[in-house]
Amino acid sequence: MRSMPADTLIVRFELLPYHLPLRREWRSARGAIRHRSGWLVRLIDARDRTGLGDCAPLPEAGTELPERAGQALRLLARALPGQTPPQALSALPAGPPAARAALEAALLDLQAQTAGLPLRRLLDAGAPDRVRVNAALGPLDAGARARAAAAAGHGFTVLKLKVGLAPVTEELAALARIAAGLPPGATLRLDANGAWNEPAAAAFIAGCRALPVESLEEPLRHPDPERLARLQGDAGFPLALDESLAGGTPPVPLPVRRLVLKPATLGGLRPALALAAQARAAGCECVVTTTLESAVGAWAAAQLAAAVDPASRRAHGLATGAWFARDLAPAPSPAAGWLSLPSAPGLGVAIP
Incomplete structure (x- = not known):
């Protein structure tokens, strides 16, 4: 099996917490939201390309609780360095949905950059x-x-x-x-x-x-x-x-x-x-x-x-x-x- 170019390997994973206030309260039948908190997922490959994903759990909408999302991000990300984005995507387990979505988005971002394509294409x-x-x-x-x-x-x-x-x-x-x-x-x-x-x-x-x-x-x-x-x-x-x-x-x-x-x-x-x-x-x-x-x-x-x-x-x-x-x-x-x-x-x- 042909190996992937070394410059496509993921070399670093960063998990950056954030807290963003809303201009006004977001209200629905499920309650009110005044801010959004989560983690920015940042993956860097050997060519210093950066892939980004957003994990902002919202249990009212059907995601996991924030505590579980943070634990899953740290656990799932440990295996990423040393892999290419396609390799990591093929092995990405089911996991809690918001955490998995953030990691998948960051990996797809890197893969699309390597292919020279907008992510949608x-x-x-x-x-x-x-x-x-x-x-x-x-x-x-x-x-x-x-x-x-x-x-x-x-x-x-x-x-x-x-x-x-x-x-x-x-x-x-x-x-x-x-x-x-x-x-x-x-x-x-x-x-x-x-x-x-x-x-x-x-x-x-x-x-x-x-x-x-x-x-x-x-x-x-x-x-x-x-x-x-x-x-x-x-x-x-x-x-x-x-x-x-x-x-x-x-x-x-x-x-x-x-x-x-x-x-x-x-x-x-x-x-x-x-x-x-x-x-x-x-x-x-x-x-x-x-x-x-x-x-x-x-x-x-x-x-x-x-x-x-x-x-x-x-x-x-x-x-x-x-x-x-x-x-x-x-x-x-x-x-x-x-x-x-x-x-x-x-x-x-x-x-x-």
Whole structure:
């Protein structure tokens, strides 16, 4: 067997903790977040190329606890020096999902740089240079109407809001007021984060029939496939699984029309890409979102989105960088609802 060039060997591993405050509280039916903490994974090879990954555990979204993530990172990384990225990727065990996703991203970043390819083209040769994105507006609160109008004015056509925070009737009335001020073609992407029982979810879905709803994520507190299938049959728009995909084993047959793919909850970019292929074969569409990671994690998700959706049919949830008061690097910054991806080999982001 031919040996790999010595200059592709990993020579150093660094694990850098970070704590990033948010500009304002991120609220959902699963609680409130005021900051994001995690570890930046940095791998350096013999040519001084650097591969980056972000481990920002968020148990509410389906990842492991931070303590377990830190332990797994230290344990898994011990075997990396002296290996090439392909060797390390082939031997990378399952592990806790956020930790595994960070290590995999750093290894793929190095591998793509060695190949001279943007990371998305390492995942899929036909991946485009830009993807559609939704506006991340946060909770359906008193300021949501103004935020929706501002986002629509900046060219976003898919506006995402967190629902399930107030009684169904109140939220439907608030959504109607928001919809009345939107330009033609603008739609609402809603995320209940498992807020409701089946009767409440059914009432909400029925009340959305007159509204420009693009999709509704995780309507049920207990996402039973039969109940989800009943709700999907009554909805004129896609219902989506998100948190309940943690572990990467969705129910078969799929009870909804959409899957939301988060690398940190699925164990990495390649497991997410494999799940997207399974979903497409079953006639189910996919979107990629962050788990409110740093810029490093957001760029990894953006590279994945291009590989998952080469035709750029869907709006992906990647525009979360504006929520951070400060970040590790420049975050994805869309213009008019589109995000342009770096042309540089690898992930395309560097840490100052």
